[in-house]
Amino acid sequence: MERFGLFEGINEVIGITKGEWINTAPLGIIVGERIFVRLYENHTREIIERTGILHVNVLHDPVVFVISAFQDLDESWFESIEPPVIRNSESWVKFKARMADGYATLEFVDGEVIRRNVRAINRGFNALIEALIHGTRYVMSKNPELKERILYYGRIVERCGGKREKEAFDLLLGYTGIRV
Ligand SMILES: Cc1cc2nc3c(=O)[nH]c(=O)nc-3n(C[C@H](O)[C@H](O)[C@H](O)COP(=O)(O)O)c2cc1C
Known part of the structure; x- marks a missing residue:
């Protein structure tokens, strides 16, 4: 594999x-x-x-x-x-x-x-994935602890991510209803 x-x-x-x-x-x-x-x-x-x-x-x-x-x-x-x-x-x-x-x-x-993609580890991307996992659970439970975690990872996205990670996090806030 x-x-x-x-x-x-x-x-x-x-x-x-x-x-x-x-x-x-x-x-x-x-x-x-x-x-x-x-x-x-x-x-x-x-x-x-x-x-x-x-x-x-x-x-x-x-x-x-x-x-x-x-x-x-x-x-x-x-x-x-x-x-x-x-x-x-x-x-x-x-x-x-x-x-x-x-x-x-x-x-x-x-x-x-299809194509090889050489890239260094980006903490913003990793944090976005962590936030997203919590986001898929948050939409079901609306558990405020999950919201806190999403916002915690969001700060790492802001600090370490590129434009695409920040755009993705913004979409996540919309889908989860955290940003209204
Ligand atoms: C990074 C990540 C990994 C996920 N892994 C799984 C998984 O292994 N199994 C699963 O059932 N859902 C997983 N989920 C959640 C599903 O992607 C999510 O519930 C999705 O809405 C299911 O879509 P579907 O109804 O079109 O299948 C994961 C979500 C994320 C963000």
């Missing part, structure tokens, strides 16, 4: 499933002796149960992560529909996916590296 950018541990990627529409969602693909993903009750899981297929895109656009977390990307975001590839993705992988007990076990079918 490493040649596609998926390393041991949890890999945050965009999962793409095709039902009546193209469904996109950030997912954590767990790579170890097996490859699997834990799926909550969401559209990704529902479509996998029907089709048995999951595509993933490895990419570093924070805006894509935020939009995918709260809605689906429309076709204008894609540079290819089959296989589904979001613009500027570094690689795509197609898996056969079998659901059992809330986990999908993944089996490699096909994949391609």
Whole structure:
């Protein structure tokens, strides 16, 4: 899996499933002796149960992560529909996916590296991802502790991120209703 950018541990990627529409969602693909993903009750899981297929895109656009977390990307975001590839993705992988007990076990079918993207670690990007995870939970619970954490990570985004991370964080504040 490493040649596609998926390393041991949890890999945050965009999962793409095709039902009546193209469904996109950030997912954590767990790579170890097996490859699997834990799926909550969401559209990704529902479509996998029907089709048995999951595509993933490895990419570093924070805006894509935020939009995918709260809605689906429309076709204008894609540079290819089959296989589904979001613009500027570094690689795509197609898996056969079998659901059992809330986990999908993944089996490699096909994949391609599209472009190589050399980049240093950016704390703003990492903080945006942390804020986003709390954001997807916050919209369900409105727990004020989660809001505090989102704002904490937002300060790191402001300090360390580039324009795209700041734009993504601003979108996150809108989707979560923290910025009204
Ligand atoms: C970085 C990140 C990783 C996520 N990983 C998972 C995951 O592994 N499994 C899952 O079910 N949801 C995960 N989520 C939450 C889903 O992306 C989110 O609930 C999304 O709205 C589901 O969309 P869907 O209904 O279109 O499938 C993650 C969210 C983020 C921000």
